[in-house]
Amino acid sequence: MVFTIAIKEWKLLLKEKGTFFWLLLLPILFIVLFGTVFSSMGDTKVSLPYIDMNGTQASQAFLASLGEKSGYNLEEKAAGDLDDQISRIQSGKQSALLVLPQGFGSALAGSDGARASIELYSDPNSQTVAPLRSTLENIANGMRESKIEGALKAAGESDAQIKNTMAPLIVIDDKPQNATANNSVTQVVPGYTVMFVFFIIISMIRRFLGDKSSGMTARLRTTRMSPIGYLLGMWIAYLGVALAQCTVLLAFGHIAYDVQLGDIVAVAVVVFMLALCGTGIGLALCMIVRGENQGIGFTQLIALGGAVLGGLWFPIEYMPRTMRTISHFVPQYWAQKAFQDIMVRGVHLSGVLPSIAALAGFAAAGLLVALLRFRGFMQSALD
């Protein structure tokens, strides 16, 4: 009886084109869109227009070094374009302009204490200026170190002495701890998988309320179906759909973006608990809401609000401390954390047990509310 209801529900969902769009195509579209946007951000070079009024070997060498170290795409402009370039910065059309003035080369070569200067015209509101300034300072420091090395050499110090003198006082010993690099796709793929699981609630609400208003629930009660059988059958149907949805989305991430899934057993358990949680909360909403529109409103609040708070759209570290604390109260946080622990940090099942327990807690709360309200739902369906 329970599986008869579930099978009927699957047949209905397969006949509804919207199901595939909302539960599979749309999340895949989001993954592709945001995956592409975020992953290409690191590869895209920011343009940096410059005017070389000096035109010496020294200025050319400086620019070459800047292009190599900064990753900026240097664009040469003519000296006559200076006013136009400044006006573009003032109007917000570009963020910076680098000008190497006349005398730059001779000032660099001089030993009379003259200091070479470069002019950086910039929009202080632009986020690209601070890294540029830092790069320029690094190059200037490098040149200063070369000058000191030259002076030491001239003073008769050996190479070993110079190396010893110039050695940095602090060395950064890089020790990466995660199995896989945390990048945009390891954020986006599990993030949108988790987010769209909660949209299944809309389909659940439509079916429960549709059955109720059409008289189907009442009619089924005249068969041998028990009320709890109806609830279980519907729940199992959507649980299955959520499991299939997660599987497809994670497999897509793995195949299309080479997302390393990590311990498959651990991932499977998290997927199951996430599906249990999404459908459990869905059942509770089906029993609570008074109409479809109200149900859709609540679902959007849960799915989108939870996505922001749960760190599904951007890493949780970007959020203020208070928000990070609040995020512990949404199931999306625990699901995303568990997925990233497994996929990025190489954690196994035992390592994600707290997240699984949290998801189980949300699922249990949803199911409890659903059970408490179910009698009233059936009663109103029969009247």
Add this chain to the structure above:
Amino acid sequence: MGDAIVIERLAKSYGAKPALKDVTFSVREGSCFGLLGPNGAGKSTTMKILSGLLPPDRGHVSVLGRDIRKSGEDIRREVGYVPQSITLYEKLSARDNLTFFGEMYGVRGAELKRRIGEVLERVGLADRAKDAVASFSGGMKRRVNIAAALLHRPKLIIMDEPTVGIDPQSRNHIFEMIRSLQKSGVTVLYSTHYMEEVESLCDELAIIDGGEVIVSGGLNEVLDRFGTQAVYLELQDAAKPPEPAGFGKPEPKDKGWVVETPSPLEAIAAWAAACKAKSLKVKQLEIVRPSLETVFLSLTGTTLRDN
């Protein structure tokens, strides 16, 4: 044969609003019983109680020899309920819908397949089995709606206004199906607000109004007891007929006129003489059978349509 349904002093309220007050009637096994009344009379509430959907507030209800309060689940196995609304999944085919309902009634496998074939033949939709219900006309949907309640071969079928808004062809199909079910020994409880349907289909009836049974019994018995005989006159032209002396003012009905009277023979003679005296050409002059409409009118003082 015993009674398939016995209802004694049944009462049911929705909050403070009483839907049924002290309803009593019984339905003979194997009969087609009409439950007649205007909208809001209490027919659907009675049907829902008999189907086990609603608990009665007061009174005794026995279905197929079992107390509905004690044996609700057992009764469900032997009762088919056809609700007033069409409760089918429109995107599924007729066969898929019937498979679903059959399994919900506990029928499975090859036996279910056979029964689905049977009921589809019975409702005249065997050739549309694979089509989505959404592509059906209202009448065809109603027929599938009924078919879904027959799959477990119930002993009692409860039909709540199964012909609302359908075409004559589907109505005839449904009537033939009900007659055939009755012939095979199934008891049919048929609710409607169409008097003609009860007159055409049912051998027993109860008229319910305002939550109370105002009359119940065999169709002929009720008509004889409460109906008034009448004489019907239709003239060749549309002229207003003369009054038959001593029988009151004729009332328009269909294309002619009617006078109600306990002495129809005398009324015919008087009316024929009156027409002859005025040289009016008579197309039709006959005694008409009492109708449930007149029964309802005589018992409530209003027509069913007024309700």
